[in-house]
Amino acid sequence: MLATKQLQSNPSMFVFLPLFYTVWSDAILTPSEIATIEGLIESQQWLTKEEKTFLLSQVNPASPPSPDDLMNWREEIKKAADQTDGKSLVDIGFQIVRNHGTISSEVLKERSALANIEATLGFISHEAAYNFQSGKRESATQQLSTQKTFDIDALAKILDGKNAAIIRKVKTILGDPEFQYIDPGDLSLYRAKVLQWAHMLADQGFGSIAYPKEFGGQNDMASYFAIMETLSYHDLSLVIKFGVQFGLWGMSVYFLGTEKHHKKYLKDIGSLELPGCFAMTEIHHGSNVKGVETTATYDHASKTITVHTPHANARKEFIGNAALHGQMATVFAKLIVEGKDYGVCAVVVPMRDKKGKTLPGITIEDCGRKMGLNGVDNGKIEFKNVIVPSENLLDRYTMITGEGKFASPISSDNKRFFTMLGTLVGGRIGIPRAGLSASKSGLTIAIKYGDQRRQFGPEGAPEVPILNYRTHQRRLMPLLANAYALHFALQYLTNRFINRKEEEMQEIEALAAGLKSFATWNATATLQECRECCGGKGYLSENRIEVLKNDTDVFTTFEGDNTVLMQLVAKSRLTEFKNYVADQAKTSITELNPIIVRKTDEEHLLDPEFHMDAFEYRERDILTSAAKRLKRHIDQGMDSFDAFNVSQHHLVQVGFAYIERIVLEKFIEQVENTSDKNCQSILKKLCALFALSQIDKNKGWYLEQGYMSGAKTKAIRKLLNQLCWDVRQEAVPLVDAFAIPASCLAAPIVTQN
Numbered sequence: 232m233l234a235t236k237q238l239q240s241n242p243s244m245f246v247f248l249p250l251f252y253t254v255w256s257d258a259i260l261t262p263s264e265i266a267t268i269e270g271l272i273e274s275q276q277w278l279t280k281e282e283k284t285f286l287l288s289q290v291n292p293a294s295p296p297s298p299d300d301l302m303n304w305r306e307e308i309k310k311a312a313d314q315t316d317g318k319s320l321v322d323i324g325f326q327i328v329r330n331h332g333t334i335s336s337e338v339l340k341e342r343s344a345l346a347n348i349e350a351t352l353g354f355i356s357h358e359a360a361y362n363f364q365s366g367k368r369e370s371a372t373q374q375l376s377t378q379k380t381f382d383i384d385a386l387a388k389i390l391d392g393k394n395a396a397i398i399r400k401v402k403t404i405l406g407d408p409e410f411q412y413i414d415p416g417d418l419s420l421y422r423a424k425v426l427q428w429a430h431m432l433a434d435q436g437f438g439s440i441a442y443p444k445e446f447g448g449q450n451d452m453a454s455y456f457a458i459m460e461t462l463s464y465h466d467l468s469l470v471i472k473f474g475v476q477f478g479l480w481g482m483s484v485y486f487l488g489t490e491k492h493h494k495k496y497l498k499d500i501g502s503l504e505l506p507g508c509f510a511m512t513e514i515h516h517g518s519n520v521k522g523v524e525t526t527a528t529y530d531h532a533s534k535t536i537t538v539h540t541p542h543a544n545a546r547k548e549f550i551g552n553a554a555l556h557g558q559m560a561t562v563f564a565k566l567i568v569e570g571k572d573y574g575v576c577a578v579v580v581p582m583r584d585k586k587g588k589t590l591p592g593i594t595i596e597d598c599g600r601k602m603g604l605n606g607v608d609n610g611k612i613e614f615k616n617v618i619v620p621s622e623n624l625l626d627r628y629t630m631i632t633g634e635g636k637f638a639s640p641i642s643s644d645n646k647r648f649f650t651m652l653g654t655l656v657g658g659r660i661g662i663p664r665a666g667l668s669a670s671k672s673g674l675t676i677a678i679k680y681g682d683q684r685r686q687f688g689p690e691g692a693p694e695v696p697i698l699n700y701r702t703h704q705r706r707l708m709p710l711l712a713n714a715y716a717l718h719f720a721l722q723y724l725t726n727r728f729i730n731r732k733e734e735e736m737q738e739i740e741a742l743a744a745g746l747k748s749f750a751t752w753n754a755t756a757t758l759q760e761c762r763e764c765c766g767g768k769g770y771l772s773e774n775r776i777e778v779l780k781n782d783t784d785v786f787t788t789f790e791g792d793n794t795v796l797m798q799l800v801a802k803s804r805l806t807e808f809k810n811y812v813a814d815q816a817k818t819s820i821t822e823l824n825p826i827i828v829r830k831t832d833e834e835h836l837l838d839p840e841f842h843m844d845a846f847e848y849r850e851r852d853i854l855t856s857a858a859k860r861l862k863r864h865i866d867q868g869m870d871s872f873d874a875f876n877v878s879q880h881h882l883v884q885v886g887f888a889y890i891e892r893i894v895l896e897k898f899i900e901q902v903e904n905t906s907d908k909n910c911q912s913i914l915k916k917l918c919a920l921f922a923l924s925q926i927d928k929n930k931g932w933y934l935e936q937g938y939m940s941g942a943k944t945k946a947i948r949k950l951l952n953q954l955c956w957d958v959r960q961e962a963v964p965l966v967d968a969f970a971i972p973a974s975c976l977a978a979p980i981v982t983q984n
């Protein structure tokens with residue numbers, strides 16, 4: 232085209248070149264593009280009939296330009312683009328005309344018509360013009376990079392708090408070559424390795440650390456949880472093996488037993504001399520623990536208890552440590568005394584001798600390979616009239632008197648049952664903290680990878696780190712904020728549990744159940760997103776997300792199924808209902824103020840007071856409406872079981888709203904109490920990001936309630952994007968502050984970048 236006679240006779244026709252090139256560059260000229268350009272050409276008064284015919288021939292789909300033509304056009308256009316500051320294809324077109332002669336005033340007059348066509352054809356004009364410019368492009372997306380406005384060690388110190396010394400010790404041990412990962416493919420080798428690791432930890436005194444000093448421990452529950460959390464950067468089978476042995480088995484003896492049991496067992500449990508199990512779940516009874524059918528029948532003549540599995544579906548199932556290593560178990564069974572069923576009790580039952588041989592009356596079956604946690608030997612256990620001395624009854628709450636009568640300090644069966652289970656709340660603290668560590672590992676891998684991995688970029692400029700893309704930021708930054716938020720919330724829960732008073736137990740149990748659910752669901756969601764954010768590389772086993780995902784998946788099920796736990800939280804909150812009624816009226820007046828409902832300025836949207844008000848309003852409103860709904864159903868004669876079932880979805884939301892409020896409240900308190908100004912500033916941003924992303928998630932509800940206008944939820948969305956953009960710049964230092972040992976992050980996508 233460039234050399235043609237027509238063009239030489241009227242160089243003004245070059246003005247069309249950038250347009251032609253751009254429409255042809257995707258190789259397909261659509262009918263509407265043709266029609267638009269034909270219309271433009273026909274309307275140009277300065278063109279002769281022949282010239283119009285010539286130009287129209289250039290947009291004939293039957294005779295497209297050759298690749299060489301296109302390349303020549305591009306050279307011509309690029310030259311003009313570099314000569315002009317023009318930001319549109321028309322400006323570039325004018326420059327080409329100038330390069331070949333003078334530009335006529337008639338053509339100049341057509342500038343706006345030509346520019347209109349550009350818009351009509353849908354070129355993002357600047358972008359199309361940019362693509363022709365050589366040299367360095369300065370896009371904001373490209374320039375965004377990692378910065379650090381705070382001291383990473385100072386933030387790590389804030390996270391570790393009082394447990395820094397024990398955390399450091401565990402990390403040092405994990406860095407020892409003995410703790411190198413092994414291929415989990417061979418089930419028996421993997422299980423043996425995990426047991427060996429658990430012994431090494433017990434030798435360090437980690438297993439017994441929470442037990443009283445007289446039984447080999449240090450009476451230090453806080454360190455126990457910090458150990459669980461830190462081990463969770465390493466192998467999660469090890470964490471669960473550790474938790475089953477020293478937490479579930481040991482703590483059931485400690486909390487449900489009395490001094491005679493502590494003296495007899497605790498030291499050996501803490502040293503792993505006596506491996507054991509926590510045998511509660513049965514094939515037919517998982518979440519419904521009260522329904523267990525295993526019997527523990529007391530015989531006064533022999534002062535013994537007979538533990539028995541009445542049918543195959545009452546076998547204990549999924550029991551950790553059972554398939555291979557456990558020598559004893561705390562067995563949960565119905566206590567039968569003088570023919571009467573006194574509800575669930577716990578009895579210590581020997582299962583294997585020291586050599587690992589199964590004892591008479593006990594049948595154990597291996598659960599086999601699982602989706603994850605294959606270093607833990609889960610098994611099914613059947614008891615055939617296994618007789619144990621009556622001292623084996625863990626008798627803190629359930630006793631048998633010298634006269635052979637049942638006795639208990641708690642007379643109500645229901646209350647006794649829940650008090651018993653309540654003492655085991657520790658597991659619901661250890662598991663979410665382990666899940667959080669796995670989330671932190673996933674986030675560290677995905678964020679460091681995203682900071683380095685480059686895909687696409689402006690034409691002619693280097694490719695851009697994927698973490699600079701807004702969607703990538705929206706996928707990962709709120710999850711990073713969640714990890715920080717949950718860290719402080721779980722620390723709060725741990726402190727409440729350690730310093731508990733009897734009368735606070737019900738609240739602490741609800742808190743643990745809710746945070747366990749929230750944190751483990753969050754771990755599952757976080758690790759899935761991290762996997763996807765690493766693309767195909769995230770799918771390779773060597774990059775660790777696979778194992779983190781598979782091992783933590785069941786965290787949403789064991790230690791209480793999350794959905795079931797959220798209902799427990801709701802039931803506990805309903806007991807608070809009366810206290811809320813009075814506040815509710817006040818809320819409606821102050822918080823549904825039309826000015827606040829529509830307020831969209833940034834200062835207001837970032838104000839922690841606004842966040843707390845919104846979370847508290849949601850919590851109160853959902854709780855109040857759930858309580859009213861239940862009452863209405865029951866008043867109308869509905870069976871209360873049905874009334875709860877009808878309201879179940881609502882009740883789960885009660886649980887969420889409560890937990891979300893607690894998490895925010897603790898995060899805000901942490902920000903206020905942080906004295907290092909730089910750390911405070913980044914934590915404040917993360918806290919706002921947590922708050923706004925939760926509000927955004929629940930915006931449908933806020934809009935339904937009229938608590939926020941559409942303009943306000945839109946403004947929140949916009950601000951959320953901006954916060955993600957800001958936090959992205961510090962995302963790498965923020966994951967560095969998790970201080971996960973390098974040996975645990977041995978993922979090539981992190982280490983080789």
Ligand SMILES: Cc1cc2nc3c(=O)[nH]c(=O)nc-3n(C[C@H](O)[C@H](O)[C@H](O)COP(=O)(O)OP(=O)(O)OC[C@H]3O[C@@H](n4cnc5c(N)ncnc54)[C@H](O)[C@@H]3O)c2cc1C
Pocket residue numbers: 475509510511512516517518519548549550551601604609785788789790791792793794795
């Ligand atoms: C790897 C692994 C290790 C384990 N280790 C142990 C151990 O060492 N010791 C031990 O005692 N147990 C252990 N368990 C058992 C675990 O605690 C149970 O799996 C858990 O309590 C859930 O019980 P379930 O599997 O029977 O599920 P179910 O109770 O049958 O629940 C199945 C589904 O039904 C839903 N559902 C149930 N009830 C309700 C309801 N009322 N309303 C609405 N939805 C409902 C749940 O949300 C869930 O989605 C382990 C399990 C696994 C998988």
